[in-house]
Amino acid sequence: MPDSSDARTSAAPASTPGENLLVVENLQVAYGATQVLWGISLSVPRGKVTCIIGANGAGKTTTLNAIAGVLPVKGGKLLLEGNDVTSLPPWERVKRHVSLVPEGRQLWPGMSVEENLLMGCFLPSLRARAQSSLARMYELFPRLKERRRQLAGTLSGGEQQMCAIGRGLMSEPHLLMLDEPSLGLAPKLVDEIFSFIAKISREGMTILLVGQNVNYTLQISHYGYVMETGRITLEGSGEQLFHNDYVRQAYLGGALDHPPADPTRQAPSV
Numbered sequence: 001m002p003d004s005s006d007a008r009t010s011a012a013p014a015s016t017p018g019e020n021l022l023v024v025e026n027l028q029v030a031y032g033a034t035q036v037l038w039g040i041s042l043s044v045p046r047g048k049v050t051c052i053i054g055a056n057g058a059g060k061t062t063t064l065n066a067i068a069g070v071l072p073v074k075g076g077k078l079l080l081e082g083n084d085v086t087s088l089p090p091w092e093r094v095k096r097h098v099s100l101v102p103e104g105r106q107l108w109p110g111m112s113v114e115e116n117l118l119m120g121c122f123l124p125s126l127r128a129r130a131q132s133s134l135a136r137m138y139e140l141f142p143r144l145k146e147r148r149r150q151l152a153g154t155l156s157g158g159e160q161q162m163c164a165i166g167r168g169l170m171s172e173p174h175l176l177m178l179d180e181p182s183l184g185l186a187p188k189l190v191d192e193i194f195s196f197i198a199k200i201s202r203e204g205m206t207i208l209l210v211g212q213n214v215n216y217t218l219q220i221s222h223y224g225y226v227m228e229t230g231r232i233t234l235e236g237s238g239e240q241l242f243h244n245d246y247v248r249q250a251y252l253g254g255a256l257d258h259p260p261a262d263p264t265r266q267a268p269s270v
C-alpha cells in the first residue's frame with residue numbers, strides 16, 4: 001500500500017465552494033461491530049466523472065451505499081450542494097437528485113423492462129413526468145424500447161445494465177453513482193457501457209463511478225481515488241493515476257513500459 005502523504009498528487013479536485021456537488025468528510029461506516037470505512041474524504045465536482053478504484057472488499061460499495069443513504073454512517077459528514085444530508089433517509093436523497101445504480105443491477109427479474117424503468121420514478125413529484133422520462137430513456141437506449149415488454153430477468157447482461165442505468169436516470173439525478181457497471185460483461189458490451197458513461201458525462205452529468213475495469217475507469221475519469229481497506233490511499237487526476245507506478249503495478253498489471261498481456265485498450269474519451 002502506498003504512503004498516502006507521498007503519493008497524493010498535486011492536481012486536487014476543484015474545491016471552490018459550489019463547484020463540488022458532493023463533499024464527503026471523514027466518513028466512517030461499520031457493519032455492527034466491524035468498521036469498514038475509516039474516515040474517508042472525497043469531493044465530486046459538478047459535471048465531471050470522479051472514480052473510486054480499489055481491491056475487492058476495500059469499501060467502495062459501502063461508500064456509495066452510505067452516500068445513497070441505504071447504510072447508516074458512524075461518523076463524518078455528507079454535504080450535497082453544500083447542505084448536510086448525512087442523516088436524511090434514502091428517498092429524501094433521491095428527491096435531492098442522488099441516484100445509485102447498484103452493483104449487480106438489482107432489477108426485478110419478474111417485471112418487464114418498462115416496469116423496472118418506471119420504478120425509477122416512484123416519487124410523486126417524478127411520476128407526473130414518467131411518460132416523457134420513459135421516452136427519453138428509449139431514445140438513449142433504443143434496445144430497451146424494442147424489449148420494453150420483455151421480463152428483465154430474461155435480458156442479456158448488457159441489456160440488464162442498460163435497464164439499471166435507465167432506471168437510475170428516471171429519477172432525474174444530478175449525481176449519478178454507478179457501482180461496477182461493467183461487471184461480468186463481454187468486452188464489446190464493456191465498450192458500450194463506458195461509451196455511454198462518457199456520453200452522459202459530456203452532456204453534463206456528474207458521475208461517481210466505482211469501476212472494476214480500472215483501465216477504462218481511469219481513462220474516462222477526470223479525478224480518482226484509490227481506496228484500500230477502508231481508507232483513501234492515493235488520489236489524482238485520472239491521467240495521473242493511470243500513469244502512477246503503484247496503480248499500474250497493483251491494478252493494471254504492470255508498468256507502462258511492460259504492458260500487460262491484455263494490452264491497454266482505448267476507452268471512449270470524455
Ligand code: ATP
Nearest residue numbers: 031034036054055056057058059060061062063103
Ligand atoms: P468489491 O469490489 O468486492 O465489491 P468493495 O470495495 O465494494 O468490494 P464493500 O462491498 O464495500 O467493498 O465491502 C467492504 C467490507 O465490508 C468487506 O470487508 C465486506 O466483507 C464488508 N461488508 C460488506 N457488506 C457487509 C455486510 N452487509 N455485513 C458485514 N460486512 C459487510
